[in-house]
Amino acid sequence: MMISVKNVSKAYEANVAVDCLNFEVPTGEFFGFLGPNGAGKTTTIRMLTGMIAPDSGEIAIDGWSHSDKSKIARLLGVMPESRGFYNWMTGEEYLSFFAKLYDIPEKYAKVSQLLSLVGLTERKHNRVATYSRGMKQRLGLARALINDPQVLFLDEPTLGLDPQGQEDIQHLLKRLNAAGVTIFFSSHLLNEVASLCTRIAIINRGRLVAQGTIGELQIQAKLPASSLKDIFLALTNPANV
C-alpha cells in the first residue's frame, strides 16, 4: 500500500478540519480526492506530505511514518496549494536549486529533461517573474518531478491553465501513472477527475463520505448512471449531510 491513513484527525482550536479519516491508496493508483471548499482536502494533503502533524491517527507512505521526514521527502513529489516561486531565479536556476536540495546526480541533464517535458525549454533563461500563470504551474509540476517520486501529490494542478495546457498536463500525468507513479489528485474540475482517476474519495466537513470507482460512487449515492458532478453534489449537499 503506497498511502495508508488510519483514524486521522486534525483540529484548529474549535474547528475540526479533518475528522477520523480512513483510506488507503494502492501503489500505482490514480486516486482522486474531492471535496467542497473548506472540506479539509488541503489539510489532509499537508498531513500526508508531513507539512503539518495530525492530532491523532496514523499516516504511512510506502510503510514509512509521515513523521520520518527525511525518508518520505525522497518518495514524494508535491505540487502544493501554495504556489510561491523564487521570482528572481530563471526557470533553469529554480529547478537546479531543487535538484541540488535532493542531491540529484546528473542534475543538469535532469533539469533539461524536465524543462523539455513541461515545455519550458525556450524560456529556461527567463526569470520566473516573467512567466505566465500557466508557465508557473508547469514549472511547479517540473519541480514536483525533480526527484523521480514514487507518489505524486497534486493540489489543483491545472487551475488557471488554458484547455491546451490542461490537456498537456493530463497527458503527462497519464504517462507518469502508466510508468508506475502513484498519483494523489485533488481538483474541483470534476470532468478531469472522472477521466483521469481510477478511484475517488469524497470528503465533506472533514469526514470521508464516499470512496470507490465511479460505478461504486453511483451506488453509494443511489444515483445510477449519473455523472461525477451529480454524485458530488448529492453527497456534499448540506441538506443531505
Place this chain on the structure above:
Amino acid sequence: MYKLIWLKELKGELYTWKSTAWLLAASLLFSFTSYLLLTNKELTLLDQTELLWLLGKVIVGVGLLVVTIDASSIISSEFEQETAESLFLTPLALKDFLLGKLLAPLTLWILIYLISVPYIIVASAGSRLALPFMGHVFLLGTLCVLGFILMTFAIALLYRSSKNTLTTAFVILLAAAVPALFAATLKSGSVLTTVSKINPLDNVFSALDNVLVDYQISLGQNWQFYPPLIIFGLVMLGLLSAAARRFRQQGIIRNE
C-alpha cells in the same frame, strides 16, 4: 545543505539589490562620519582616540541596524511569499535552513566591516591603534551581531511575519542601544550598573573605550567584556532552539 540556502540568499539579495543598497548606504555613512570627524571645526578638536571610538560606535551600530533589518525578512519572506512549503517538502532539515539563513546576514556584516577598514586606517593614521582597533571591532561586532541575528530568527519563527519581526527586533535593539549611549556618570545606580554589565552593546562600547582611551589593546586586557557577549549569544541560541521546537510542533504551514 546549508551552503545551498546560504548561496541562494546571497544571490537573491545581490540580484534584488537589497544587500548592495545596504552596503552602499553603509559606505556613504562611513564616508560622511569620517569626513565630519576630520573636517568639522568642533569635531577636529576631539582627541584621535575619541574620534576612533565614535567611528567604532558607528561601524557596530550600522552593522547591527542593517543585519537586524535583513534578518527580519530573510526567514519570514519564505512564508509570506509561499515558498516555504516547497522548500520544506525537500529533505532540507530545519537546522540547515536556519544555518544557511544565518550565514547570509553574517556575510553582510563581514562586508560592512571590510568596507569600514579603509576608514579605520585613515582615521587612525599616525597612531598604533589601527590593528588592535580593527581586531576588537571585528570580534566584538561579530559576537554582538550573531546574538542579534539569533534573536531576530527566533522572533521570525514565532511570528512568521516580516513586519512584526522587524518591529519587535527593532524595539529590543533600541532598548539595548539607548542605555549604552548614556554617559558613564548616568550609570551610577545599581540597576543601571547591572544593565550596563549585561547589555551586549554596552560591553562593545566599553571594550572599545578600554582599547582606545586606556590603551588596553590585548585580548587579555579586555577579557571581561567578552563573556557577556558570549552569554548573550548562547541565550539567544537557546531562544532560537525553543522557537524551532515550537515551529516544528505547529507544522511548517500554520493553518489559521
